Amino acid sequence: MLSKNQAKNLRALHRKKTRREQGLFLVEGEKVVAELLAASDWQVQSLYATAAFINAYKGLIKQSGVTLVECSAEELTSVSTLVSNSAALAVVAMPRQAPDLHLDSNTWILALDGINDPGNLGSVLRIADWYGIQQVMCSPTTAEVYNPKVITASKGSFLRVAVVYQPLPDFFATLSANTAVLGAYLDGESIHNLQPNPQGGVILLGSEAQGISAELAALVTRKITIPAFGAAESLNVGIAAAVICDNLKRLSSL
Incomplete structure (x- = not known):
């Protein structure tokens, strides 16, 4: 269940100012969150997900070691920037260092x-x-x-x-x-x-x-x-x- 304080913090990350201050951002939706959990070079701070998502991706969730909060689809949608979210929402840390861009041949x-x-x-x-x-x-x-x-x-x-x-x-x-x-x-x-x-x-x-x-x-x-x-x-x-x-x-x- 999503607490009032958790809901408030998630909604705050809709704002650029809060994202910058906290160094955090949101990733929403089933497929993208699943891809995120499988990626080893992104630090997922917490995961808010429905029972259906948790059951479908329990191996990935366990492997990632992320802090998990089970929510209803209604709770997720209430804090999401999406019109509807019946799967998952992740809070992710921004990389501390910008990538080093370089132009290779071809x-x-x-x-x-x-x-x-x-x-x-x-x-x-x-x-x-x-x-x-x-x-x-x-x-x-x-x-x-x-x-x-x-x-x-x-x-x-x-x-x-x-x-x-x-x-x-x-x-x-x-x-x-x-x-x-x-x-x-x-x-x-x-x-x-x-x-x-x-x-x-x-x-x-x-x-x-x-x-x-x-x-x-x-x-x-x-x-x-x-x-x-x-x-x-x-x-x-x-x-x-x-x-x-x-x-x-x-x-x-x-």
Whole structure:
């Protein structure tokens, strides 16, 4: 049974300020929590779960050694950011140290400039994971990766994709001079016309509203675009990321 104090503490983690102060965040839903429990490099502080979830994943729960509180689906939903939660909710410690991003040969890094919608960031992480991109560099103005909407939209990909926040000019200053930086624009060269490039590089995406900032535009080595065949004004950044990653993956395998 969920106590009033536990419910209060869980609801508090809906707020960014509390997450930062406590260094904790929420992971919600059956599949994602099960993935989390199976991952050895994340510290799960406590688990709130229904009897059905506990019975289905008792081996994982025992193996993780997590503090367990059995709850009803109604209790879980009352403290969840989801519309309905009939399985589980975990309280997880944020990593104490940010991952060290490095650009190896034949790999791509996604760089996000001011992507402030949490759902979009979560979708981008899921897309990066799908295409084998394991590193995402975010500007400080990009949405917080531990926002519950980001975690939910990523569908577990936050467990496998390293996310770092840093002023992007500082990040680009660490790259070698010959690094390819592909910037997504409405008026760039068609992604369909690119030639195979096995060396990899950086894919830079701006927000749908603002695009890539002028400061970063000077660092782009090649402006690219997704050609339009209809009348839509623009694409959601997640969809754009998927189309670009798919084309680059296809070219790298030629």
